[in-house]
Amino acid sequence: MTRGDDIGVPSRAPEVVLRQWTTSYRVWLGAASVLLVLPFFPGLGSDFSRSLLSQMGIAAVFALSYSLLLGQTGLLSFGHAVYFGLGAYAGIHLMRAINAGLPVPMPLVPIAGAAAGLAFGMLFGSLTTRRAGVVFALISLGVGELVLAAMRMVQGFSGGEEGITADRGAGPHVFGLTFASQLEIYYVIAFWAVLSAALMVAFLRTPVGRMCNAVRDNAERAEFIGYDPVRVRFIAFSVAAMFAGLAGGLHALNYEIVAADAVGPARSGAVLLMAYIGGVANFLGAILGAVVITWLQVSLSDYTTAWQLYLGLFFMAVVLFAPNGLAGLLLMHVRLFRTGAWIAVLKAYAIAAVPAGALVAGAVALLEINYRRATQPEAGPQLKLFGVTMDTSTPWPWLAASGLVIFGLVALRRSWPLVTAAWRHAGDETRRRGEARS
Amino acid sequence: MLEIITFSLLNGVVYGLLLFMVSSGLTLIFSMMGVLNFAHASMFMLGAYFSYQISRWIGFWPALVIAPLLVGAIGAAAERFGLRHVHRQGHVAEILFTFGLAYLIVEFVVMVWGRNPIENQVPATIDFPLFTLFGTRYPFYKGLMTAIALAMFAFLYLAFRRTRLGLVIRAALTHPQMVSALGHDVPRIFVLVFAIGSALAGLAGVIGGFALLTEPSMAQALGPIVFVVVVVGGLGSISGAFIASMLIGIVQTFAVALDYSLLDLLRLVRVAVPPDSPFYEISAIKIAQAAPLIPYLLLVAMLIVRPRGLLGTRET
Numbered sequence: 094m095t096r097g098d099d100i101g102v103p104s105r106a107p108e109v110v111l112r113q114w115t116t117s118y119r120v121w122l123g124a125a126s127v128l129l130v131l132p133f134f135p136g137l138g139s140d141f142s143r144s145l146l147s148q149m150g151i152a153a154v155f156a157l158s159y160s161l162l163l164g165q166t167g168l169l170s171f172g173h174a175v176y177f178g179l180g181a182y183a184g185i186h187l188m189r190a191i192n193a194g195l196p197v198p199m200p201l202v203p204i205a206g207a208a209a210g211l212a213f214g215m216l217f218g219s220l221t222t223r224r225a226g227v228v229f230a231l232i233s234l235g236v237g238e239l240v241l242a243a244m245r246m247v248q249g250f251s252g253g254e255e256g257i258t259a260d261r262g263a264g265p266h267v268f269g270l271t272f273a274s275q276l277e278i279y280y281v282i283a284f285w286a287v288l289s290a291a292l293m294v295a296f297l298r299t300p301v302g303r304m305c306n307a308v309r310d311n312a313e314r315a316e317f318i319g320y321d322p323v324r325v326r327f328i329a330f331s332v333a334a335m336f337a338g339l340a341g342g343l344h345a346l347n348y349e350i351v352a353a354d355a356v357g358p359a360r361s362g363a364v365l366l367m368a369y370i371g372g373v374a375n376f377l378g379a380i381l382g383a384v385v386i387t388w389l390q391v392s393l394s395d396y397t398t399a400w401q402l403y404l405g406l407f408f409m410a411v412v413l414f415a416p417n418g419l420a421g422l423l424l425m426h427v428r429l430f431r432t433g434a435w436i437a438v439l440k441a442y443a444i445a446a447v448p449a450g451a452l453v454a455g456a457v458a459l460l461e462i463n464y465r466r467a468t469q470p471e472a473g474p475q476l477k478l479f480g481v482t483m484d485t486s487t488p489w490p491w492l493a494a495s496g497l498v499i500f501g502l503v504a505l506r507r508s509w510p511l512v513t514a515a516w517r518h519a520g521d522e523t524r525r526r527g528e529a530r531s
Numbered sequence: 532m533l534e535i536i537t538f539s540l541l542n543g544v545v546y547g548l549l550l551f552m553v554s555s556g557l558t559l560i561f562s563m564m565g566v567l568n569f570a571h572a573s574m575f576m577l578g579a580y581f582s583y584q585i586s587r588w589i590g591f592w593p594a595l596v597i598a599p600l601l602v603g604a605i606g607a608a609a610e611r612f613g614l615r616h617v618h619r620q621g622h623v624a625e626i627l628f629t630f631g632l633a634y635l636i637v638e639f640v641v642m643v644w645g646r647n648p649i650e651n652q653v654p655a656t657i658d659f660p661l662f663t664l665f666g667t668r669y670p671f672y673k674g675l676m677t678a679i680a681l682a683m684f685a686f687l688y689l690a691f692r693r694t695r696l697g698l699v700i701r702a703a704l705t706h707p708q709m710v711s712a713l714g715h716d717v718p719r720i721f722v723l724v725f726a727i728g729s730a731l732a733g734l735a736g737v738i739g740g741f742a743l744l745t746e747p748s749m750a751q752a753l754g755p756i757v758f759v760v761v762v763v764g765g766l767g768s769i770s771g772a773f774i775a776s777m778l779i780g781i782v783q784t785f786a787v788a789l790d791y792s793l794l795d796l797l798r799l800v801r802v803a804v805p806p807d808s809p810f811y812e813i814s815a816i817k818i819a820q821a822a823p824l825i826p827y828l829l830l831v832a833m834l835i836v837r838p839r840g841l842l843g844t845r846e847t
Contacts, residue, residue, distance in 0.1 A: 169623050171630075220834060227567045227622055228766070231758050232834060238755045239827035246816055246824070358751070362630070369627060402638040409631040413613065416620055463642045 121291060128283040132276055143275045144347075145391055150282040151343045152383035154289045156367040157376060158336035161293055163365075164373030165302070166329040167309030168222070169230045171361055172237025173337055178356030179213050179240070180206030180338025182251065184345030188259035199264045199272045200281045203342030210338015211331055218330040223323055225312065237358050244353040256352030259345070272346075282343050289336050294376065296332055305329045366404065370411050372418025381419050399464040434519035441515040445508045452501025454479065458494035539785050545673050547780025548680035549742060552735030553753065554760040554772045555687055556728035562767030563700055563724045565622065566614065569629040572754035573636035574729045578602050578736020579745045580644055583651045591654035599733035606729025610722045633750065640747045648746035676738045683731060687769050700724060759826040763833050765840030774841055779826050786822040 132143050155177055162168045187205040191197050221232045244251040251257070262273035270277055296302050304325045307315040312322040345351050354360065363386075371382020386404070393400035415422055429435050461478055476483055476490075483490040557571045578598050585594035609632060617624040652658075653672050660668035691697035703710045703720050711717045743749055760779060764771030793814040797803070805811065833840060 163623075167623075169626060220831065223834075223838065227565070227626065228762070230567060230626060231762055232830070234755055235759055235762070235827050235830040239824060239831065242823045242827065246820060358755075362634075365627075365630070399638070399642075402635070402642070405631060405634040405638055409628070409635065412624060412627050412631055413616060416617075416624060460642070467642050467645045 121287070125287050128287065131283075132279055140275045143279050145387070147275065147279050147282045147347050148391070149384050149387045150279075150286040151340050151347060152364075152367060152387045153380045154286050154343065155337055155340035155364050156371065156379040156383040157290055157293055158333045158340065159364045159368040160371075160373050160376060160379035161296075161305075161329065161336070162333040163368060164375070164378070165297060165309065166305040166326060166333075168225060168326060168330065170233040171230055171358065171365070172233040172235075172240075173333070173364055174358070174360035175217070175237050175240045175356050176210040176214050176334035176337035177341040177344070177360065177364070178244070178351070178353075180210040180341025181345045181351040181355045182341075183209030183338070184342035185257055185259050185349075185351040188261060188264075188345060188349070189257070191264040192260055196265055198267045199261050199346065200267070200284075202261075202346050203285050203339045206342020206345065207335050207339040210341065211335035214331040214334020214338070215327075218327050218334065222326040222330050225308075225322075225326065234358070237356070237361055241353065241357045244356050251353050252351070253353055256350045258350045261346055261349055278347055282347065285339065285343055289339055290376070290380075293332075293336060301325065301328055366408050370408055370418055372420035374417050375420055377423075378418045378420030381423070385419065397461060397464075398468060399460055402460060402464070429516075429519055432519060432523040434522045438512070438515040438519055441508075441511040445505065445512050448501045448504030448508055450501075451497045452505060455494045455497025455499075455501055458490065459498065462490055462494070535788055539788050540781065541669065541673075543781035543784035544777065545676060545742070545780075546784055547777035548677055549735065549739045550757065550760050550780055551773050551776035552676075552680050552683055552739065553732055554757045554764070554776055555683060555769060556731035556735075557757055558761050558764070558767060558769060558772045559687065559731070560725060560728040561761065563703070564721055566625050566629070567622075568725075568728070569626060569754070570609070570632040570636060571629075571728070571732055572750040572757055573633045574602050574606060574732035575736040575739065575753060576640065576745075576747075576750040577605065577636060578733030579651060579740025579743075579749070580640055580649070580736075581733070582737035582740060583649055583745060586654055595734075595737055598737050599730040602733025602736070603726040603730030607722050607726035609729075610725035614725070615718065615721075633754070637747050637750060644747075646747060648744050651740050651745035653741045672738070672741055676742070679734065679738055683734070684769070684773055687731075691769075756826050759830045763829055763840055765842040768840070768842040771840055771842030779829065782829075783822050783825050786825055787819050789818040792817045 131137060131146060136142065137146065155173075159170070159173050162170055162173065184202045184206040187195075187197070187202050188199070191199065191202075217236050221229060221236060224232070245253060261278070262271050264272070272278055272281065297305070304315060304320050305328075307318075307320070308322045308325045308329075315322050315325065341355065344355070367382040367386045368379050369382070370386060371380065372378025389404065389407075390400070393403060397403070411418055417425075426435075429438060458478055462476060462483075465476055553572065553575050556574075557568060560566055560568050560571070581598035581601050582591075582594040585597050609629075613628055613632070614625060617628045653670070659671050662669050691701065699710065699715055700720055700723075703715065703717050707717045710720075743753070756779070760772055760775045763779070764773070764775035793816070794811075797814065
């Protein structure tokens, strides 16, 4: 069920639209050429933005592998970073071997990560994929804690919390490339990201890939037609772990340092947030989530120390109100735009935007004031927010912010029916036109 | 030697009882509603913080009552205004909701009490030795903790096996339509179960907050171990959770006291591992260092040998 169907826009399911997109070579060529020229766009020329783009690429591969697990196979994992982190360790140790004289070009390092991810995925997967659902989620959490505790123990291998380092510039040069600059490493990451995305889409089009969806939807029926769900889950899990390991290898290449927290629950949680906020029903969502969340992590942390709180609230909003994620919302609006009935919806949005804006502004102000008082009491009572300087030792900022929140809540409750009515109207309109045509 | 064994046993039992107090609420919620509550350890943490705050205002004994009630109310609100709405999207959405809730509770705690550990000391009214053994004083609050945990076990067992309400709750899990057809308000029963489970975690937090460091990451530290308890004991079994808690508590406490490594064992059978061998680092790890691994190793071993857990009746 997609949300669009709930409120009556009859159209093809977003998955179908996306399947047509992802199998068209033009889309892939387009994506590849955009990535090729992206670092030379105005405003993206600095090393900082190229590094941000590289981070997005790594996050996209990692989130895609998670989407393969959760969205396509229905396995909710709380320990996916295990394979990312072990892949990163395999990568960094290969880089150290290359630094010591092993004649392997640096761009091949992610292969070591993928191999490690696959090996550990098969090892742990043979245990964990015997069950699905809640029990699988629990066990994946346990395995994550197990590996983190083990990594903290073998300091010589993992470097513990400080991590171990390598130098990506010190290795055999291919065609005169040293891979020391951020631009060159960006291209390496972009190449591997496009290749992994294409391979994962291809995997889903194989019979095994189709069986993953069948096992997700109804394991019992899949069993009736002669497939062992445990085996299918195991294969999907191993493949997802392999790509997570590849992302880990890219991480090692990009940062030249890997620490024990690479396998930890915080990173597992982060990839879950990315994939779910983006939308796990399709691959576009994972990429969208990775790009948006990475950008938020980097840019929000410049403005506020409470950025994790905002990320959590964002996640909760998606869980409660948009279970198909950002990609689901996007596809819903793309379809609306195509039907031509979007003007009325846009008007309703404009009306609802006023209370929504007030609600968000009031809530942000309240959170910022509180957060500042609790975590940075030394910064004093003066706080500058939205260009307004306020004195948080007086009650006025609190009252104003609470007033905004209450006004926003009440007005939003009253204006939201306009939006749903406009959507319903748009659906009716499209249906009528469809009937007139046929 | 006898001293070490006695005190390891006593501390192990207390740690095990702490684990049981937290996991009993979790297994209650899980067995009644099928919801894996990631925010459960966060409720424990809220209990510790609330009791710290209320103790400062009006004293420890009122806090022992008020803090769990507050946490229970928060649990009820989370069920009524959040979980109920994601319920129809299935279990994954429910788990994700509680996962997000756990995340937000940590941020809330940071916002109110700051990032650093608070000084949640044992209040003076219960800070006296219960008895003295081998010249070491055994504190009264640990005895109180034992009493509360045992009372909790008895309460849960009797309430769900011997009362009419327990009967209705058990029936609502397996046959919700039938129970509501008989005139019981099933959604309200679920709110009640969630509130009781959360309040139990909050009560554990009031007492357990003294035993652990009260800081925003305490939920993250305790949560995974509590999940292990629930799986090892058998999903949904209160008695299983009790046995598994004691097992993990005692084994882990004894492991911390053992200062031996694989290297020592190998030396005993006259096998020498040279320091430059790749196995040296692994074999030099002391059992005490490996103690954090033990619950998770137990989890993996249990899954291989007996996937349903110690006293579980079903596989999933």
